[in-house]
Amino acid sequence: MIITLTGNNSFSLQRRLSQIVADFKREYGDLAVERLEGEEISPEGLIESLKSLPFLANRKLALVRDLSFNKPAAEQLEQIISSVGESCDFIILEPNVDRRSVYFKVLKSQTELEDFSALDGRNLTSWLVNEAKQQGAKLNLADANYLVERVGEDQQLLASELSKLLTYNPEISRSSIDILTEKAPQSRVFDLLDAAFNGQKERALKLYEEQRAQRIEPQAILPMITWQLNLMALTSLGRDKTSGEIAKDTGGSAFPLDKAKRLASKAGSQKLARMIDEAYKIDLDFKSTSIDTDEALRTFIATL
Numbered sequence: 001m002i003i004t005l006t007g008n009n010s011f012s013l014q015r016r017l018s019q020i021v022a023d024f025k026r027e028y029g030d031l032a033v034e035r036l037e038g039e040e041i042s043p044e045g046l047i048e049s050l051k052s053l054p055f056l057a058n059r060k061l062a063l064v065r066d067l068s069f070n071k072p073a074a075e076q077l078e079q080i081i082s083s084v085g086e087s088c089d090f091i092i093l094e095p096n097v098d099r100r101s102v103y104f105k106v107l108k109s110q111t112e113l114e115d116f117s118a119l120d121g122r123n124l125t126s127w128l129v130n131e132a133k134q135q136g137a138k139l140n141l142a143d144a145n146y147l148v149e150r151v152g153e154d155q156q157l158l159a160s161e162l163s164k165l166l167t168y169n170p171e172i173s174r175s176s177i178d179i180l181t182e183k184a185p186q187s188r189v190f191d192l193l194d195a196a197f198n199g200q201k202e203r204a205l206k207l208y209e210e211q212r213a214q215r216i217e218p219q220a221i222l223p224m225i226t227w228q229l230n231l232m233a234l235t236s237l238g239r240d241k242t243s244g245e246i247a248k249d250t251g252g253s254a255f256p257l258d259k260a261k262r263l264a265s266k267a268g269s270q271k272l273a274r275m276i277d278e279a280y281k282i283d284l285d286f287k288s289t290s291i292d293t294d295e296a297l298r299t300f301i302a303t304l
Contacts, residue, residue: 001089002081004107006097013095016114017063020091026062032057038067038093043076047083054087065093074103081110119155120247121255124148127155131162135261137170147177152184153255185216189224190259193199196304197266204301216294219286226279233258233276236269275304 005013005018021033032054036046037142046064054060068074084090092111107113119127125144132139134300139147139162151161161181165172168180183191188207195204211221235257243257264272282300285291 002084002092002111003090003115004092004094004111005108005116006094006113007118008095009118010095010154011118011159012116013093016116017091017093021061021063023091024059024112028054028057028061029061029129031055032059032062033063034277036062036064038064038073039069041073043073043080043222046073046080050080050084050088050090052088059087059089059194061089063091063093066095067092068097068101068103069195077103077106078110082149083105116250120253121145121148121153121154123257124158124255127144128158130164131159132166132172135166135170137166137172139172141174143174143177146174147181148255150177150183150187151181152186153253185214185220186224186227189221189228190263192301193225193228193263194266195304196301197263198213201302204304205298208298208301212294221297222279222283222286226276226283228260229264229272229276229279231256232264232267232272236263236264236272 004019007013025033034049036049041049041064046067050062067077081090091168092107094104094107097107125141125148128142128144128147129139132144146163147165148158151157161269162172164180165176169176188211192204192207192211195207196199208221212218231252234246234250234252235243238249242250243254243261244258246252247254278300284297285296286293
């Protein structure tokens with residue numbers, strides 16, 4: 001067994017690795033697993049390890065991570081793979097490998113490659129529902145979507161929040177989500193802009209003050225606002241495309257684009273262009289003058 005685990009979904013990749021290791025230890029014992037430093041080991045040292053007999057076990061599992069960062073070893077990958085002994089299983093972890101490289105092509109052709117891509121919002125909601133079901137709990141799609149909107153798209157964080165919610169009550173509801181989870185700053189900024197575009201100036205400013213009360217500096221809030229404005233601009237320019245198509249074109253996620261599209265429809269293209277220009281000027285002032293950053297952002301929000 002020679003497997004490559006790759007992809008930017010660190011949660012799913014780590015879960016798969018943990019499953020392989022646990023199953024192997026259960027059958028062959030704790031001493032059967034050998035972890036190797038991919039960036040530091042010499043090609044000769046790796047080959048020797050893969051050829052050697054297991055210690056006090058019938059088989060061994062050799063794990064190596066980021067071998068692609070080790071140029072001498074990466075250049076001898078085919079020789080390394082061919083040296084794997086009959087009593088050895090080999091796992092190569094490459095979360096961030098260059099997929100255009102010869103190294104990756106060898107992995108793809110000569111190992112069993114498992115690719116774990118990050119889930120977008122829609123897939124995350126389905127994953128949450130299934131994950132809850134597997135653990136004997138109940139979570140409907142609407143509330144799963146609400147949880148993603150509230151805490152963000154970090155799957156590791158979502159798994160942690162789901163575990164907390166399941167402990168509290170296996171019947172997960174929006175009420176329990178509100179009680180047990182904290183809204184991510186980016187979600188609060190979306191709410192802030194939504195309030196501003198609906199003419200709710202006082203609520204928008206209150207949401208800003210809540211961010212400041214949590215010690216989130218104006219220099220951190222402005223990039224979150226400009227990120228939302230950027231998504232709004234993408235949806236405005238690509239108005240004839242779906243969020244999924246725009247996400248594919250830009251390498252982003254459809255989930256925040258769906259939300260941005262709703263904001264863009266309220267603002268309109270001319271107003272959006274003015275807001276982006278004003279945000280750019282504020283950013284320049286932040287970096288080049290001694291303006292009151294709080295006051296500058298409050299004024300910006302109030303005039304949206």
